[in-house]
Amino acid sequence: MSGGNGTRLRPLTCDLPKPMVPIFNKPVMEYGIELLKKYNIDEIAVTLHYLPNMIMDYFGDGSKFDVKINYYIEDTPLGTGGSVRNAEDFLDSTIVVISGDAFTDIDIRKAYDFHRERGSKATLVLKREPMPLEYGIVITDENGRVIRFLEKPSWGEVFSDTINTGIYILEPEVFDNYKKGQNFDFSKDLFPKLLEDNVPMYGYIADEYWCDVGDLNSYIQTHIDILQDEKKHVLLGRNKGKGIWVGEGTIIEKNARIYPPVYIGRNSTIKSSAVIEPYTVIGDNCIIGGGTSIKRSIIWNNVSILNGCEIRKSVLCNDIKVDEKVRIFDSCAIGAYTRIGKNSTIRPKVKIWPHKVVEENITVSDNLKWEERASKKLFGYRSISGKVNESITPEIASKLGASFATTINANGTFVVNSDEHNTSILVKNSIITGIMSTGALVIDIKNSTLPMCRFGVKYYKADGGIQIRTDCNDKSTVYLEFINRNCANIDKDTERKVENTFILEDFIRCQGHEIKDVVNVYNFHQIYLKEGISKISNTEKIAKEKPYIVISSPSKNLLELARAYLSAIGCQVRTVEFEKGMTIEDIKEIVLDENGYMGILYNDDGERLALTDGFNVVEDDRYYMLAMLIGFKTGAVKEAVVPYNYPRVMERLAKEYRGRTIYSKSNITDIIETILKKNDDFQYIISFDSLWATGKILDYLIGNGVTINKLLHELPQYYYFKKEIPCRWDDKGKIIRSLTLDRKQGIELVKGVRFIDDKGWVLIEPDDENPKFNLYIEGYNEEYAEELWTQYNEKVNSIMRK
DSSP states (O other), X not given: OBOOOOGGGTTTTSSSOGGGOEETTEEHHHHHHHHHHHTTOOEEEEEEOSSHHHHHHHHTTSGGGTSEEEEEEOSSOOHHHHHHHTOGGGOSSOEEEOOTTEEEOOOHHHHHHHHHHHTOSEEEEEEEOSSGGGSEEEEEOTTOBEEEEEESOOGGGOOOOEEEEEEEEEOGGGGTTSOTTOOOOIIIIIHHHHHHTTOOEEEEEOOSOEEEOOSHHHHHHHHHHHHHOGGGGGGGOOOSBTTEEEOTTOEEOTTOXXXXXXXXXXXXXXXXXXXEOSSEEEOTTOEEOTXXXXXXXXXXXXXXXXXXXXXXXXXXXTTOEEOTTOEEOTTOEEOTTOEEOTTOEEOTTOEEOTTOEEOTTOEEOSOBOTTOOBOSOOOOSSSEEEEBTTTBOHHHHHHHHHHHHHHHOTTSEEEEEEOSOHHHHHHHHHHHHHHHHTTOEEEEEEEOOHHHHHHHHHHTTOSEEEEEEEOTTOTTEEEEEEEETTSSBXXXXXXXXXXXXXXXXXXXXXXXXXXOOOEEOSOHHHHHHHHHHHTOSOHHHHHHHOOEEEEEOSOHHHHHHHHHHXXXXXXXXXXXXXXXXXOHHHHHHHHHHTTOSEXXXXXXXXXXXEEEOSSOEEOHHHHHHHHHHHHHHHTSOSEEEEETTSOTTHHXXXXXXXXXXXXXXXXXXXXXXXXXXXXXXXXXXXXXOHHXXXXXXXXXXXXXXXXXXXXXXXXXXXXXXXXXEXXXXXXXXXXXXXXXXOOSSEEEOSXXXXXXXXXXXXXXXXXSSSSEEEEEEEESSXXXXXXXXXXXXXXXXXXXXX
C-alpha cells in the first residue's frame, strides 16, 4: 500500500511520495520489496495515489529487483481496504498486505505459518509498543484470536500493548462484501465487520523490528535504531572502521573528526575541521564545510553546507544549500531546494517547505510553508501579506503601524480602514495601536474598501493610509496596503525605510499625555458615494432608463456598497451571492436569461471589475482598452498611461483620436503616480476604483445611446495573453542573465527582458513574490502569438536545464 499523502512527514513528502523517502539513501519501499523477495514472494501489487509516477519510474516492472510489479492507481483515495480491493485481478490467492512506508524485518514465514495453523481468514501482524496511544490497539485471547479493536485509545483504554503494524495476511474471500471502487478501511470497516460476523481473525505478535516512519521523530529514530543494532548493520554495507560507513568516492579531509556510528554516502566531501557526531547520516554528493558540526541528523543527497554551521537532530532534504554560520536546531525539517543565507538561525521544530529562500541574518521561528519566504523584505509586489496569528500577529501588526507612522510623520494624520472580516478588524486595531504609540492621529473609517481608503487620505488631507482586507478564498490570509499622501501605494524607497524601521525597531514613542483619541467615522461611505455620484453627468438619463444591472463580488461589503451606489443613480439592481469559482461567464448567463442591461463582477479589492452585456465578456486588458476608448471619445484622456506589460495596440487607438501613449512601469505605484501627475481623474477611476468606474461607463453608454457591443467593434483587433513558467528562486538571475545575452533581435531591458520583432513581442519578467516567470505575449495574429509562447517557453526551460 503506497498511496498515502504522507502529511505528517511533510515537508519531506511535499514533492516526494512517502514510500520514496530514503533510509540510508534507499527508498523505504525498496526495503519492503527486499523483505518480500527474501521470503520468495515475487509477485507484487503496488497501490498508488499520491505522485504515482515517481514510484513507477524508480521501480519499473520490478525486474531490477528480481520481482514482478503491477501498479493500481486510485484517481480518488479509496481507503486502505478499498485500495487493495481495487487490485481485483490480483486477489486470487492468499495475499500479504504491507505498507510501502513501514520499515521492518518481520519474519513473514512465521506469520504465514501462524495464519495457516489457525485456519485464519485474516491475520494481523502485531507488535508490542510501550507507548501505544498513537496506534490502533488490537486485543486477542490466549489463542491469538482477535476479540476487540481500539483506534488510538486514551490511557484509560490501554488494555493491551499490542498494536496494529498494518501488515496483514488475508484470504481473498474477506473482500466479498465489498465491490471494486468502493471506499473502505481495514481497521474501521473490514476488520470490525469480520469480528461481528465471527469470521476467524487472529493477531500474530512479531518480535522483530518494525517502525512506522510516520513523522519526523520516528524517521530519525529509525536511522538511530539501525546504527545501534549490530544485527541490522548488514543493511549498510561494508564499513570503514567500527561504526563508520563511507561510500565510494567520498573524501574525508585531514583533521575532519568523525565520531561513530556515522553513515556517509558516495562522492561526498567532509572538509578539514568538520565534526560529524554520532547517529548522523549523510547522503551522496554532499559537501560539509570546515568547522561545521552535525549531530543526530539526516542529510539527503546533493546538499552543500558551508563553513561554521551547526545542525542538531534535523533532516535536510535533497539539493539544499546552507551558507556559512547557519544554526539549525532540534527537530527541524528543511524541504528540497531550499536556500539558507549566512548567519541565519532555524529555531527548534521549524519546518520549511521546498524551494524556500531564507535570507542572510534571519531567525526563523515559525514554519515556512507554500508561498512563504523568510526575508527581511516585508513588502511583496504591492502589499504585505501573511497568515493571521502566524506571520502577521497582533504584535507584528502593531510594529508595522509604528514603523509606517515613524517613517512618514510621527505627528501626522493617518486614515485606516478594513473590510468586514474579523481577521482584518483584528489586524486593523493592532495597527492603530502602533500608530497611536508614535503620537500620530488616526482616522478610522471602519469597514470600507481600498478605493475608499485612497479617497479618505485625499478627503482628510492625511499623510498616509493603511487598508487591510482578508483573502476571500483563504480567510486566514490578510493583505495590508500602505498609501502615501498622494493616494498612491508607497514607493520602493519608502518601503525600504519602513522595513528598516521595523527590523531595527527604531520607532518614535510619544509620552502618555501625547497619545491622541482615535477619530471614528462610521458613515464615511456616504461621503464616498456622494462624491462618486457627483462625477456622473447623465444621472437624469440613467434614472429615466432604469437599467437592470446584475452584480456580484466575493466581498459582501463591496457588494452592498455597489448596490447602494447603483440604486442611488437610478439603476434596478439585482445582487447575486458570490459562490467559490464564480466568474463573469456565470454573470453573463444571468444577464442573458433576465434580459439585463449589464452584469458586473467586482474584485474583492474594490479596484478591478469585469463587465458583460449578456453576449460579450469584458475583463483585464480588454476592459482597459474599452475604458480608454471611452476616455479618448469624451476627450477625458489625451495621454494614455499604459503599463509596460500591456498590449502595444493601444498606440493605434491613441493615434486614431490624436492622442499619445506613455508607458509606465507595471507596478501600481508608478502607474498611479504617472496618472496623478497628468491630473487625469478619468484614468485613475477606471483603473483603481471599480465602483466609480461603473458610474463613468454607464454615464457614457446611456448618455450617448451606445452599447458595449458597438464600442467593442470599434477596438482594433489584437492577440495578447499572459503565461507563467514555474522556476526555482535561484534560477531567476541565471535566466535573466542568459536572456540578455541574446542580442540577435530587438531587445528592451526595462523590467524583465522584452524581445521585439515586426510581428509581435514577448516580455519575460520574473515574478516579485513567487518562484515563477510571467510572460506577456502579443502577436499580429493568434497563431504567431502562440508560436512566440512555444519558442520562449522552450528557451526559458532550456536555460533551467543547463
